[in-house]
Amino acid sequence: MTFDEIKDILTARFGNDVVVGEERGGLQPALLIAPDSIVDVCRELRDNPKTYFDFLSSLSGIDYGVDSGRFGVVYHLASMPYRLQLTLKISIEHDGNADELPSFKSVSSVYRTADWHEREAYDLLGIYFEGHPDLRRILLPDDWEGYPLRKDYKTAEYYKGIKID
């Protein structure tokens, strides 16, 4: 099963609107997916007998920088029966300053791995995941202000009145 065959499976199943692009520049090609259909795509890739991407290796939230004004999530899937790896990417435009956090659909109903990974992305990058069962901060305290992995994050000087050196 090659990268193109996987792309064909997705196009045949969902039509042309779901795979919005691809990246072949680096060592690992990636499929760009329409953000709204990520859950369906993951479920299809997991359950399709030709792919069986049953293992979510990693889920990374990404702030593409202030200049580009984009936020994204990258999914690294692995298929244990076929020993394949696949990268999926979704991203939306968001300037980071608005009151609304950038929001994506949660894939934790497909991969339970995503539960904690999405909490981590919410915690460190301020990405909201719709439909997540328990989206609390995971690594930082519940009352932490700001999202440290954002590119425009300013290091806090005080935490609860205590000066941070």
Add this chain to the structure above:
Amino acid sequence: MITVNSKYEEALQRYNEKIASASVEDMVLNVGPQHPSTHGVLRLELITDGEIVKEVIPHLGYLHRCFEKHAESLTYQQTIPFTDRMDYLASMNNSHVWVMGVERMLGIDKDIPKRVEYIRVLVCELNRIASHLIAIGTYGIDIGAFTPFLWCFRDREHIMGLLEWASGSRMLYNYIWIGGLYYDLPVGFEERCREFIEYFKPKMVELNQLLTENQVFIDRTANVGILPMDLAINYGCSGPMLRGSGLKWDLRRIDNYSAYPELDFDVPVGKGEMGTVGDCWDRYKVRVDEIAESVKIVEQCLDRLQKELKRTPDFDPRAKLPRKITPKAQDYYMRGEGSKGELGFYFIADGKSEVPFRAKSRGPSFNNLSVLPEIAKGVMIADLIAIIGSIDFVLGEVDR
């Protein structure tokens, strides 16, 4: 920037209400963060009904140092000491995966001298043995067996001494560098290492007689904390945790990186010898068997390092070190088998600077721990301790 939107607070409110109502109906019990059986600073909030655990809520982050933030502000080479501090019981494995990822992005992974590759595998496997010895020893002490703990630490100390001799540090080595090594192995290392292996083999037999086949230990661990294979995969468990559930999945064999394709070793899996496949005893046994496999790898590495890849006066492990580490613009996910499972680094390089634009680490312990609330539902509190020990997580890697 303070985000004012009630939907971001919903989950926190739900959690607070759950704890408030549970303190009326049931009892809320905190295990940790300062409890020895949590193996570090992990806090587990238990909702208990008498002796039965109704729910486990893990609280992480007591050891959080934001590795990813550091990695975004330091060069690839400077981040290696920070990877050491993730899984500090198997630092060599962490830096090995990090270094391999950068080398592949630079396209120099095929140019690494064979001797360097074999030294890397040698130190990684020694470190894996040390890490599994801690897992076994502390697991014994969780269950109430004190002696195996002392025996394991005694033998581990020999490995720490060996690695200190090579790198100058006991636990946090900074030994594997991009394109090479810090130094060649010290003169006499191979011979001393072989002595250790000869000393160590009978010790493992003794340890098995003392702990693995101990009826009290079996009663405490067999049929406890059963993790079915499908659940393990769905939760992203890897390493001994996944292999304990019966799946032969070892990235050293799947991805065939470094010198592993040339080495002969088996991948032990849980067979349910004492109870059910995927119980605590199986996970423990997989680690014991993996030590034996690692010993085999170490011996093969020593054979090659003393024969065809013998040290020569002009061999320089830093010869292939790149002057400037600036990968071209790309992103790359590198995964490798750490001592706890699939360790992954996701790099985004912008092609201009020596600093990664984004470096995400996927710690095996983080994912292995996430399955705990699922398998600890409805067990006794004493069994919960047995389950925690069998997961073998390191908080430095959970919290990063």
